């Protein structure tokens with residue numbers, strides 16, 4: 030069954046017809062060409078596919094696209110660009126928190142959701158917020174540094 | 184070591200980091216297009232079985248299916264592998280693990296491909312499936328490879344032997360003998376990017392282009408050309424940036440590329456084959472599980488005199504990095520070679536048995552068997568310290584290999600290659616406050632501290648070893664460097680650019696490194712074995728030196744100076760000591776270009792030829808070693824068995840840190856994986872079927888499982904490494920697990936010799952020992 034939906038994607042209105050069972054990560058990556066959102070497990074366990082829906086960090090691999098009807102969706106492409114990166118993105122680069130980078134878009138967006146609510150988080154709060162985002166490369170030490178540095182800059 | 188370095192030794196930001204952080208960096212799966220065919224594999228229903236019949240007719244009829252293939256439909260050899268072509272593209276008559284494809288499908292959509300798989304009917308005759316190599320090596324075990332060249336040894340693929348000195352005598356005369364049995368688990372690499380290959384038939388050449396996340400583009404081309412029945416020059420293999428590899432994507436990339444490739448040839452269309460996470464768990468290569476019987480002889484003063492070690496390795500279903508020609512087995516060989524760890528031991532006997540089973544094949548995984556071997560040794564020496572009532576660090580100090588000492592495989596240690604272990608030990612000892620006892624509380628939580636060290640010979644001796652690259656100077660004084668190594672997060676683009684810029688006197692931003700494409704670069708060797716910084720780095724320096732020599736020779740005339748008195752720096756060329764003579768390098772290059780000075784060069788480097796005799800495991804297989812020491816503090820909740828790592832202090836001697844932030848990144852990531860290996864990770868198999876094939880039951884460390892990982896860089900330069908470097912990608916994974924095990928003993932007074940030390944195992948041990 031097809032459904033018509035309208036939502037705000039990266040500050041721009043979008044109208045789409047999607048299948049009822051279509052998953053948001055596939056809509057973003059395959060239909061809209063927004064490949065910055067990564068899919069690493071597809072079962073909601075790793076956080077690589079995180080996007081923000083109305084400011085909340087959600088896993089787009091277990092979210093029906095139809096459910097974002099009427100909402101605001103932010104993907105990594107809407108946060109900043111290479112020419113004009115968001116301070117969190119720049120902080121990840123400066124702290125050396127990016128290795129293979131597959132977890133990075135999800136980490137950055139989860140960090141954004143945290144900092145929007147809690148501008149000066151403690152290490153414990155950062156860990157709590159990022160606990161659902163797996164990274165196999167960094168050991169997380171530099172990711173925590175990056176989030177703290179981004180908080181300071183704000 | 185060179186003085187006055189401008190770019191090498193600085194933590195410049197990674198070349199590609201911003202593109203990754205903004206989601207612009209494209210990985211293989213980001214190149215998928217809607218018009219590509221989607222490939223799916225019908226995996227073996229039974230891990231060990233005979234295939235009686237396959238009926239694909241219904242699947243072939245399904246609308247939208249472009250091809251269905253079974254073993255009889257292949258274009259070339261139905262077998263591939265890094266060392267021995269014993270892994271079939273499609274199982275032919277027999278399955279050996281649950282990752283064997285029985286049939287392949289290409290269809291216009293994933294849904295149709297999945298539906299087609301359901302329509303394929305297969306009849307099996309089920310055989311006994313082995314998870315444990317100790318069972319599979321019994322005389323009456325069913326043969327997993329009845330027609331394998333090694334089949335006369337049953338399921339035993341190979342034995343690596345090492346003999347030195349008079350082991351019997353040393354044990355007879357020993358004051359103390361420590362004997363234990365250790366077990367380490369099979370684990371999955373868990374790179375976040377699932378395996379994928381896009382195979383594109385090239386109508387212009389009649390060849391095939393494989394775009395594939397991987398670590399070894401040239402090996403893929405060599406291994407798979409016979410599968411496609413194509414000459415090597417018509418198989419182009421390239422890899423966009425890779426979302427983590429850790430050794431796994433040297434092998435699993437062959438699996439996906441073989442499938443996508445044969446389907447692309449069959450359909451004459453572009454085909455994409457991407458694994459789901461569950462498929463990555465069930466079908467790709469793993470770290471070898473090991474079972475190690477370790478005997479260590481010592482004097483009462485604490486001098487280790489002999490080791491006698493027997494290691495059984497789970498090879499899994501296929502040879503992978505194993506091999507038939509003994510002792511050329513990257514992993515098996517190292518479990519024997521490192522049987523005495525970092526210690527100078529006069530007499531040694533080691534036997535390592537690699538045995539086929541019906542689990543996923545075991546392949547390269549960060550450290551190539553050294554983590555397993557060192558785990559046993561570092562537990563052994565800790566017990567020796569307890570028995571002798573000596574400080575474990577001081578006991579290690581007494582025994583470590585020093586300049587002029589021989590390893591148990593006969594390699595002479597050389598100060599000139601950098602021997603920084605003792606400095607690592609001292610720095611870690613001071614930083615963690617080793618001499619201050621840990622504060623204990625009265626409650627159920629007990630604290631403990633453990634220590635472990637490692638050494639690791641970088642590179643891949645006994646396989647192809649050496650590297651080449653291309654370098655091209657452009658007329659605007661920028662440089663292209665083309666290497667075939669992979670950028671998988673370790674930072675090879677960055678450190679190669681740093682070294683090239685340093686060597687040629689260019690700005691860092693003016694060097695661009697292209698990577699992983701057999702169509703654009705000569706063979707740099709695989710991106711494994713912590714080898715790229717040294718091997719490929721030396722090749723890049725060689726190319727830069729040639730270009731620089733040509734430019735300086737050409738400049739001698741206009742500058743009216745001896746080439747030796749000229750220097751290039753920051754895009755300018757000048758007479759040393761006379762800054763007023765400076766001219767733009769770009770102008771000079773433009774003149775050189777017009778004057779027939781060649782501005783492209785091929786750089787090459789080969790290390791001293793490695794050796795390791797099959798008869799007794801003696802030789803000089805390594806050219807330089809990285810070293811490290813790791814201290815870990817833990818708490819154990821004696822009511823739940825949960826171990827928490829409270830502190831981790833780690834020092835590594837890397838020779839020279841080309842980019843210190845990147846080195847720390849390797850150390851922190853390695854420590855995290857080592858902690859995971861020690862306390863939580865395990866691929867649980869039951870009759871060849873994986874029981875925990877998802878991230879919610881196969882646990883890897885999350886941000887909450889790790890403390891702040893403290894890293895200390897130590898630099899004892901290696902005369903053979905560029906700027907003194909040694910390579911550090913893999914070894915940081917090695918010492919965490921034994922350090923944790925030693926810390927648990929310290930906390931609870933209980934010895935545990937099998938990892939992972941999960942809450943359940945620890946609690947069971949506590950209860951068994953009546954210490955709750």
Ligand code: FES
Nearest residue numbers: 069070075076090
């Ligand atoms: S890809 Fe969505 S949580 Fe892993």
Ligand code: FES
Nearest residue numbers: 129132164165166
């Ligand atoms: S940087 Fe590779 S998974 Fe996080």
